Amino acid sequence: MSGAVIVVLNAPGGAIDRPSLEALTVARGLAETHGASLEAVLVGADPAGARAAAAQLRSPGVATALVVDHPELTVDQPDGWAAALTGIIASRAPLAVVGSGTERGNELFARVAARAGLPMAANCLAVEPSGDRYRLTRQRWAGSLLEDAWLDAQIKLLTIAPNSVPAADPVALGAAAAPVEPVAPDISADDLRLRVTSREAPERGKVSLGDAKVVVGGGRGVGSGEGFADLEELAALLGGAVGGSRVVTSAGWRPHSDQIGQTGLRIAPDVYIACGISGAIQHIVGCKAAKHILAINTDADAPIMGVADYAVIGDLHTVVPAISAELRRRGAAG
Amino acid sequence: MNILVCVKRVPATGGRILLTEDGSAIDTRHLGFTVSPHEECAVEEAVRIVEARGGTSTVLTLGPSEAEEQLREAMAIGIDRAILLETDGRDWDPVATASAIVDAIRAEEAANGPFDLILFGNESADSGGFQVGIRVAAALGRLCVSGVKALAVGDGSVVARREATGGGWESFELPMPAVVGVKEGLNLPRYPSVPGRLRARKKEVARTSPAWAAGGLEKIVLRLPQTETTVAEVIGRGAEAAPAVVDLLTKIGVVGR
Ligand SMILES: Cc1cc2nc3c(=O)[nH]c(=O)nc-3n(C[C@H](O)[C@H](O)[C@H](O)COP(=O)(O)OP(=O)(O)OC[C@H]3O[C@@H](n4cnc5c(N)ncnc54)[C@H](O)[C@@H]3O)c2cc1C
Ligand SMILES: Nc1ncnc2c1ncn2[C@@H]1O[C@H](COP(=O)(O)O)[C@@H](O)[C@H]1O
Numbered sequence: 001m002s003g004a005v006i007v008v009l010n011a012p013g014g015a016i017d018r019p020s021l022e023a024l025t026v027a028r029g030l031a032e033t034h035g036a037s038l039e040a041v042l043v044g045a046d047p048a049g050a051r052a053a054a055a056q057l058r059s060p061g062v063a064t065a066l067v068v069d070h071p072e073l074t075v076d077q078p079d080g081w082a083a084a085l086t087g088i089i090a091s092r093a094p095l096a097v098v099g100s101g102t103e104r105g106n107e108l109f110a111r112v113a114a115r116a117g118l119p120m121a122a123n124c125l126a127v128e129p130s131g132d133r134y135r136l137t138r139q140r141w142a143g144s145l146l147e148d149a150w151l152d153a154q155i156k157l158l159t160i161a162p163n164s165v166p167a168a169d170p171v172a173l174g175a176a177a178a179p180v181e182p183v184a185p186d187i188s189a190d191d192l193r194l195r196v197t198s199r200e201a202p203e204r205g206k207v208s209l210g211d212a213k214v215v216v217g218g219g220r221g222v223g224s225g226e227g228f229a230d231l232e233e234l235a236a237l238l239g240g241a242v243g244g245s246r247v248v249t250s251a252g253w254r255p256h257s258d259q260i261g262q263t264g265l266r267i268a269p270d271v272y273i274a275c276g277i278s279g280a281i282q283h284i285v286g287c288k289a290a291k292h293i294l295a296i297n298t299d300a301d302a303p304i305m306g307v308a309d310y311a312v313i314g315d316l317h318t319v320v321p322a323i324s325a326e327l328r329r330r331g332a333a334g
Numbered sequence: 335m336n337i338l339v340c341v342k343r344v345p346a347t348g349g350r351i352l353l354t355e356d357g358s359a360i361d362t363r364h365l366g367f368t369v370s371p372h373e374e375c376a377v378e379e380a381v382r383i384v385e386a387r388g389g390t391s392t393v394l395t396l397g398p399s400e401a402e403e404q405l406r407e408a409m410a411i412g413i414d415r416a417i418l419l420e421t422d423g424r425d426w427d428p429v430a431t432a433s434a435i436v437d438a439i440r441a442e443e444a445a446n447g448p449f450d451l452i453l454f455g456n457e458s459a460d461s462g463g464f465q466v467g468i469r470v471a472a473a474l475g476r477l478c479v480s481g482v483k484a485l486a487v488g489d490g491s492v493v494a495r496r497e498a499t500g501g502g503w504e505s506f507e508l509p510m511p512a513v514v515g516v517k518e519g520l521n522l523p524r525y526p527s528v529p530g531r532l533r534a535r536k537k538e539v540a541r542t543s544p545a546w547a548a549g550g551l552e553k554i555v556l557r558l559p560q561t562e563t564t565v566a567e568v569i570g571r572g573a574e575a576a577p578a579v580v581d582l583l584t585k586i587g588v589v590g591r
Contacts, residue, residue, distance in 0.1 A: 012499060076504075079477070104499055106457075107480050110465035114472035119429050119550025122457075122464045140461055140556070145351055145360075147461075148554040194477050194506060197493075202501030214588050238588055246371065246518075256519035262459070263371040263518040271588050280348050288561075292586055294579070295566055303349030304566075310582060311566035312575040322573035326580045327589065 004039045004063065004092065005031040008085065008099035008108070011044045011053030012075070019100035021167035023160045026127060027098040028061060028168060033129055034095055037063035040178070041088060043108075045075050047182075054180045061173020069182040076196035078104075082111035084185035089116055094155060096134070101159035113157050121151050123161035134158075142262040144281040163289070207241045209258060214240030215269045217260060217287065218248055221276015221297065221316055225253035230320040231275060237327045243267065245277050261286035275316040279304025296320065335389035335487065337380040338442075338449040340435060340467070341373040341408060343401040344460040357555040360460075369404050371518040372455035378523035379516065380453055381412035383487050390414050392442070392449075396434055398423050402539055409534035410526035416539040417442065421546065428461075429549030432469035437544065439474065450510045451492060456480050456517045463551075471513035479506045480515030 007027035009020040016024075024040075031038040040062050044050030047069050054065035066088065073080045085108065089097060097112075099105045101123040113120035125146070127136040134151040139161050151158065209215065216235040218228055228242060235242045242258065249259040260267055262282040268289035275296045277283060284307050287293065295308035296316045305311055312319050345360050346368040352361040369377075380391040393408040395401045396419040405416035419434050426434070443449065454467030464480075471478030484495040491509050496517075498504040508514070526534075569578045583589045 078479075102499075103456075103481050106464035107468065110463075110468040110480075111472070113465060114432075114469040119427065120463075120465055121551055123462060135554070137557075141347070141351070141459065142462065143559065144347075146557045146559050148557065150552040150554060151550065152548075152552065153550045194479070194508070196504045197507045198505045199498065200503040200505075208501075238583070240588075249519075250522070252522055256522075259518070271583065271586055278349065281351060282347075294582070300568070306563045306565070308566040309564060311568050312570050312572075312579060313568060314570075314572035314575065318573050319575060319579075322576035323579045326576040327583075330580060330589075 004037045004094050005034065006039050006041060006088070006092070006094045006097045008041045008043060008097065008105070009053065010100060010102075010105065011042055011049060014044065014049045014052045016053050016056055016170060017100070018167050019102050019105065019160070019162040021170065022162065022165050023098050023100045024168040024170065025165050026124070026160050027096075028173070030096055030098065030127065030129070036095055039064045039066060039092070039094070041066045041068070041085065043068075043075075043081065051180065055177060056170045057178035058171055058174035059176045059178040062170075062178040065178045065180045066183050067180055069184055070187060072192060073185075073187060077192055077194060078107065078111065079191045079194040080187050081108060082115060083187045083191035085112050086115040087185045087187075088183060089155060096156040096158065099159050101161045105159050109157055109159050116155070118155055118157050119151060119153050120157040120159075121149065122159050124158045125161055125164040127158060139164075141281065142285045144262075144285050207239065209241045209243050209260075209265055210267060212241035212267070213270045214238040214273070215243050215260075215267055215271070215287075215290070216240060216273045216275065217243045217245070217277055218254070218275050219245040219277030220247040222248060222253070223276075223317075227317065228253065230317060230324070234273070234320050234324045237324055240269070245280075245283050274304055274308065275320060277304055278302045279307055335383055335387045335451065336447065336449045337383055337389065337391045338439065338452045339373070339376045339380045339391065339393045339408065339413065340452070340454050341369040341377065341393060341395050341404055342455075342458045342460070343367050343369065343395060343397045343404045344458070351558060353556055353558065357557065359556065367400070367403060369407075370455045370457070370459035372457070372516055374523045375518050375520040376453040376455060376516045377408045377411055377413060378521050379485060382521065383451070384414070385412070387487065389450075392417060394435065394438060395419065396426060396431055396544070397421060405539055406534045407526065409537045410530040411524060412530065415537055418539055418541045420541055420543045424546055425553050426546065427549035427551040428463040428465045428469065429551070430547045431549075432466045432473065433547065433549075434544040435466065435470050436473045438542070439470070448511050450512075451487070452476075452511070452513045454480075454513065454515045456515045467513055467515040474513070476511050476513050477508045478513040478515070479508065482514050482516045483519045485514065485516070485520065
């Protein structure tokens with residue numbers, strides 16, 4: 001049927017992931033505003049995984065769950081998926097296609113937009129139909145700045161910025177299981193040329209920066225690579241990980257994988273201890289999801305003081321070892 | 335090897351963003367300009383590949399006349415030549431940007447032969463559309479991977495490695511000519527040397543002025559997100575603060591688990 005709203009749902013391990021459920025919230029809202037039906041395309045590791053994920057969806061909230069059935073198509077073929085989705089769009093002429101603004105979500109939508117000759121708005125937070133256009137709000141500078149914009153196109157392609165809208169509960173969409181419709185996409189041999197040729201498993205063992213409950217971050221104030229020993233010690237005592245600002249990775253004091261911020265990692269620990277970090281917006285977007293931020297800085301007027309919950313004013317090379325010593329003292333005292 | 339790198343001039347915002355009164359732009363009166371760290375890595379990579387394998391590296395930007403500054407920066411690192419697609423300061427959306435870049439590449443390749451590799455940033459620092467490189471690749475009919483953090487150029491192909499969803503790494507082997515969108519971490523860019531800067535002043539910048547076009551995404555206004563500005567509670571000064579910090583960490587529940 002034409003004139004539906006389509007949502008693209010990722011289900012890498014058989015369950016629909018959170019950014020996709022956030023996209024579902026926006027897509028559902030759009031479908032209601034338009035008085036249109038909502039169709040879901042499931043992107044799984046393989047057709048069986050997609051089918052399992054489709055079983056999580058309920059009707060009438062989701063009118064149809066579309067499962068791409070192609071013998072050769074796997075997650076390893078980004079162009080293949082782009083071709084499949086472009087084909088679905090061409091045959092169904094939806095009003096809009098909504099997906100998640102993850103790295104891969106944005107990449108898929110950009111590929112589809114390029115093939116379909118349509119504009120695409122990445123990392124939206126809100127969208128409102130207005131005549132033939134959409135008026136939307138999207139992130140710039142990784143969310144440090146917002147842009148209100150018009151999206152003007154026959155078919156609106158947009159992705160939703162992760163963690164900016166509530167995730168939908170797929171079960172709350174209705175009582176009946178959403179009907180599943182297999183689609184056999186037209187994918188050429190050319191579309192299957194681009195494929196993952198090798199994979200490496202993640203390193204095991206170390207507390208990863210992305211998952212750590214405590215992160216001790218160091219900036220220019222640390223002074224050198226060796227200066228990080230104090231931070232390493234504190235992180236080890238707290239069972240946490242060490243991260244840093246771009247200044248310390250650009251200087252080669254730490255590897256880039258330790259960088260927190262717009263062009264590094266986004267973290268959400270229980271506590272972020274920012275040592276000798278001024279608080280540039282590009283750093284803050286990477287750590288603002290922390291539950292608590294403690295800043296240790298010689299400058300009581302540094303911008304980080306407007307973001308941190310707590311602060312210690314002083315030289316980090318005095319303060320940090322003193323905290324470690326106090327932790328040890330109390331640990332020894334029982 | 336002929337390599338093209340595309341960069342975008344953006345304001346070097348620091349502690350906070352100030353907007354112009356009408357909200358149409360960032361107030362840049364007191365700011366310098368730069369390019370995305372992703373693009374700095376793309377520039378460095380192009381220079382390294384040409385140093386290792388020979389050939390020519392070219393940097394291209396679509397932007398105002400002042401964007402020559404970012405082209406000279408890239409040439410100070412070691413890029414050989416530059417192309418400026420000069421705009422009148424208006425916003426170009428991703429569709430229009432990609433289309434102007436494609437036209438420039440076609441003209442360039444017709445005159446000087448194909449670019450074996452075209453490098454983009456994964457996303458621009460300011461508008462973050464996540465798409466210009468992918469659009470250019472599609473228009474040229476070349477394979478493209480984004481999010482790339484390691485590149486190995488071989489004879490006729492390039493292996494591009496990126497972080498996989500859920501951890502670990504995945505690699506693609508792309509036949510050249512190819513298009514790659516890179517991320518910071520690809521390499522550690524060098525700082526420009528004084529002789530590098532002097533040489534850059536003499537290098538060529540080819541200028542053309544493509545006609546502005548609407549692309550379907552049009553900025554209305556910029557706004558700062560609503561964030562509660564907290565005022566940090568100072569819990570102590572110097573080493574004497576340590577007991578208060580440990581009390582705090584204990585209260586939060588990250589000590590003694
Ligand atoms: C497009 C773009 C993307 C970027 N992406 C990122 C990113 O992902 N991550 C990132 O971090 N940055 C990023 N940046 C860079 C960012 O703008 C800042 O330059 C950077 O975050 C500053 O790092 P810093 O706080 O360590 O250094 P500075 O700003 O130099 O601050 C150093 C701080 O240390 C304090 N200090 C000095 N000595 C001591 C001492 N002995 N004890 C205690 N305190 C001390 C000073 O008072 C100061 O506050 C990006 C920039 C751009 C333009
Ligand atoms: N105006 C521009 N001039 C040259 N390259 C650009 C321009 N805008 C974007 N790019 C390139 O395309 C990449 C992705 O941009 P975007 O799609 O805006 O996120 C950037 O990192 C640049 O490499």
